[in-house]
Amino acid sequence: MVSAAPPLRIRCCGASGCRSAGSEALQQALEQAAAEIAAAGGAGAVPAIKPVGCLRLCGRGPLVAVDRADGGSELYGGLQPQQAKTLLQPQRQALASAAIATDHPFFSLQQPVVLENCGRVDPGSIDDAIAHGSYVQLRRVLEGVSPEQVREQVKRSGLRGRGGAGYPTGLKWDTVALQPPGPRTVVCNADEGDPGAFMDRSVLESDPHRLIEGMAIAAYAVGADQGYVYVRAEYPLAIARLRLALKQARARGLLGPQVAGSRFALQLEVRVGAGAYVCGEETALLASIQGQRGTPRPRPPFPAQHGLWGAPTLINNVETFSAVPAILRRGGDWYAAIGTASSRGTKVFALSGAVRHTGLVEVPMGTSLRTVVVEMGGGSPTGRAVKAVQTGGPSGGCIPAPLLDTPVDYESLLALGSMMGSGGMVVMDETTAMPEVAHHFMRFSRNESCGKCLPCRAGTVQLEQLLARFVERRARPDDLARLEELCTMVRCTSLCGLGQAAPNPVLSTLRHFRGEYEAACRDPAICEPHGACRLPAATSPGGEP
């Protein structure tokens, strides 16, 4: 008897988004249904159930992908455990209402590089990761590529830091590598604190070996022999999966005193945060890794010169490290050919808020906001007009609907008073009032200010109180001037990025939605009709996926 390949391969999303929608119960039901088929004697026809990471369209979770023997795939969303048996049948028409069209722009316009194995690989299995190509590049560079050649490829790729600031990655690696001889450290910043951002969590939960490989290659390229991944405590599943992946990598000799049998040694450890947004700032993060209060310090010296325990330290974000294996596999020039002249490659965004299709998208840099929000995201679910798109979290700003054709790259977003940030993209419709948004973010920044420097500690409190006047429609005309003055002071005089960027949501909404602030003044004589920035109702050309 020939044991045929299983006719169906089922991939169950087990990332946090789908888990919160009940994916664990669904997976158990699928496994049970498959066991029943096996018990009934259908030996050659037992479907294989595989846990995987993020399948992208988080808003329709729990997501399940069905790979048919003919090579085609189907995607289903929102299935209940009692529908598991039907899913494993040869005919699945009964589930048509749960089927998701994978040729919808939400999927077809994505260009997965960092997420190429996310949703395909079992995050709990190093064997599966290796079968999907993990650690091939690490072995290759250890066997015969010099650290200089690795850094050259990263420089050629034009990769810039994906944590938000966009510093050229190759330049940072050079700075660390060219410090005087001595120990060096690599640190991965996985303290993804921006509300509305869950890209890094998805990578950690879906494909942790990619990050480990990227960090190991970076450590080799800069001459580091130890490293830390600093993960926020709010991500228990990501922490568990990363710890498991590190253990597996150590057991395979891919980390430790002789990485992959070479003379290169690397110890990697996880450090868990404790709920402090400011620890995403690199000097605060280093303090936290050393078991201290997460307060930033002035730079220079930069961590690249003087970091963990005084040693030169390379700090990159999860997405930055995770792009490295693909860059080495296909070459820096290949990566540089994607995107725009100043912002190369792809970027992962977490799309949420007042948008029909919420989830994770990876698109080439330079893709317009309209493409992401309207074409891929399907616009507002209620049919109301999209009013603004918030990028960059509490450090970013709101881009008004008339400017949706802006290409998403570092410079274009900065020019509009927002910023790329780590990749959270929250869509707002006309029911959201902009002074309230600004107040919401200022409350966040006030709560997260570490208290070390006065402009941020006291400035955020004053700004929040001023903004409350606008929210409650009891502001006076001179409050507007005071608001702008205070924003400028906090931005110019705060110690670290948190304080310097805290006024951004206020300044950007003042710039694009000033009428709403003026309308919120107490004296009606100076009120102006609000809603100056409107677009006709956003349509969804792609329809329902």
Add this chain to the structure above:
Amino acid sequence: MPEAEGVTQPNPTPSAPALSHEQHIARMIRQQGGRGDALIEVLHQVQELEGYLSPAALRQVASGLSLPLSRVQGVASFYHLFRLKAPTPHRCAVCLGTACFVNGGADLAKALERRLAVRLDDAAGDGTWALQHVSCLGACGQAPVLVVDGVMQTRLPVDAPDALQQRLTEAGLPPAAATAAGEPW
């Protein structure tokens, strides 16, 4: 986050003879090699054991890691996730991340304040229930969300008051205080 994991219960030790908390903490410190840079990790474990960081535990951690008590106290009070007072038996965390905010998270928080008759972010609550905010649970696709005693509740119907109260009842929240005439504030 810890709420989502439901870590307030002390860890049972089925096989070994029951250790006192003090012995447990001593073992945690030993496991970290007594290194001062492991302070945050040790504090996480102590909080998992006791539900919060008691003054006695902080003193023991300080001496075990050879750190000044001021440093331990400073770190414990700096980070939002560390609790310096015993938590209430039941807790509810409402997400006020941006996606939840856009989808009515602030209204949800107000509805919870009214129903539980407690103030948002008052850790003492009413002695039984406390309501806190969290800044993002990462379930942005399911917004608005909240966590009741470690179990996440998604897509709450903020615009439909009756359906919302029904969902909150199903989630295990006590009924609104019958005696309260109108809103408590």
